[in-house]
Amino acid sequence: MLEYTQDHDLSIATLHGSLAEPALESMNFLNEVASRYPKAVSFASGRPFEEFFDTALIHDYIEAYCRYLRVEKGCSDAQVNQVIFQYGRTKGIIHELVARQLARDEKITVDPEAIVVTVGCQEAMFITLRALRGDERDILLAVSPTYIGITGAARLVDMPVWPVRSGPSGVDLDDLAAQIRRAREAGLRPRACYVMPDFANPSGVSLSTSLRADLLGLAASEHILLLEDNPYGLFHDGSHLPTLKSLDTGRQVVYLGSFAKTGFPGARVGYAVADQRVAAGDGGVSLLADELAKIKSMVTVNTSAVAQAVVGGKLLRHDLSMAAANQRETAVYLGNLKHLLDGLSQRFPSGDLTWNCPSGGFFVVVTLPFAADDELVEHSAREHRVLWTPMSHFYSGGEGLHQVRLACSQLTPEMIETGLDRFAAFVAGATTR
Ligand SMILES: Cc1ncc(COP(=O)(O)O)c(C=O)c1O
DSSP: OOOOOSSOSOOGGGSOGGGGSGGGTHHHHHHHHHHHOTTSEESSOOOOOOTTOOHHHHHHHHHHHHHHHHHTSOOOHHHHHHHHHSOOOTTOSOHHHHHHHHHHHHOOOOOGGGEEEEEHHHHHHHHHHHHHOOSTTEEEEEEESOOHHHHHHHHHTTOOEEEEEOTTTSSOHHHHHHHHHHHHHTTOEEEEEEEOOSSOTTTOOOOOHHHHHHHHHHHHHHTOEEEEEOSSTTSOSSOOOOOHHHHOSSSOEEEEEEOTTTTOGGGOEEEEEOOOEEEOTTSOEEEHHHHHHHHHHTTTSSOOHHHHHHHHHHHHHTTTOHHHHTHHHHHHHHHHHHHHHHHHHHHOTTSSSEEOOOSSSSEEEEEOSSOOOHHHHHHIIIIIOEEOEEGGGGOSSSOOTTEEEEEOTTOOHHHHHHHHHHHHHHHHHHHTO
16 A cells, blocks of 8 residues: 655655665766756766767668668568658667678677667666566676666666676676675576676776686676677777677677667667577577567567667668767767876876776776765866766765766867866865865
8 A cells, every 4th residue: 555644645665666776866966966067067977979960960861761671671662651650660670780780890790680679778778687587586797886777777677786896807707706606605596797898887997808708708607698788889999809799609698789879869779689599488489689579568669760760871871880980979089088088197197196098988987085975076066167977876885985987078178178177176175175
């Protein structure tokens, strides 16, 4: 029975447990602070660069996709209209194009039937965890610090997340093995480990090729899946490392893709590559992608055909390569990253502050000589007009208190300069506070 009080219609205590948890507030908190201080330079947001956005491109991309339907797929005009305007295939309509892009950009060979096109990568994470969480014994391992979206999605499906130490290399395999052992001893079932091998959010760290191979080996010997999330991998300086999925010979990896950064976030298009074979009770076999599609059909029915057409058209316009489509953007991101790292060196030569130096992606982590919490972000925004993200948001147990994440993807070099001057003033003030 719902508990009513005189002044309120509902009590949070009677709603889903996730609603009272900080993980679900993190994204809103930063957006809210940013909206209250619009004049602040924001190193908090990992949004894509906006200057190349152009609504005329939307029409051009949709046209390119419709032409593909007519020419390559042999659709009549009526059929094209039906594809764009009607309810559509649950697993998506651009799966073949996505498979061709993965082959081109990532050397991932995958049957298009193993792809589910989702409403952003966020939905891919949610439906994957929903499927893997069979009962209360199932847990998710996640390399810590981790992306807030996976923590929140796991919470929505009542799946505990056990942190795995990242260590200097990006994932501590000894700790991963130890956590799996501990979980099993406690009668739990570690189903998968969530990893971002390329320019992770928030750490910016990438795994070496040999560590990727060792991680796959451990996952195979321990019979756990790896959930590989890769929104930033294409924004590299030429040193592109193989994705786990491209090295995966035993269907150990569910690959979670996003077109938020290589396409644009407003489209809300992502996907899961789930080629694992699922034994059905009746002796039949399906693909995990088909099981995920059943869940998706009850969450979003299908991903917007209009949005898929836009992303599909962008792929077609760039010869099925998001790397080719993002040459200008990649140059901006690498330039900004260099600017940020050089600017930090110039302003903090003494060694009181340290930071990592990723060779791509959107994020840098700075370690400060003082604790940097949510209250201090407010102070920084109000008094110094500069925003950043406390790293504690990406940990489950209060770690990372002396660290902040800086993102520079959305800024210009001038804004980075101004932001760093303000950040330096903030640090000077906080050190003497
Ligand atoms: C690591 C990671 N995964 C997934 C996403 C979300 O992707 P989407 O916008 O496609 O849901 C993000 C967005 O910031 C991210 O950083």
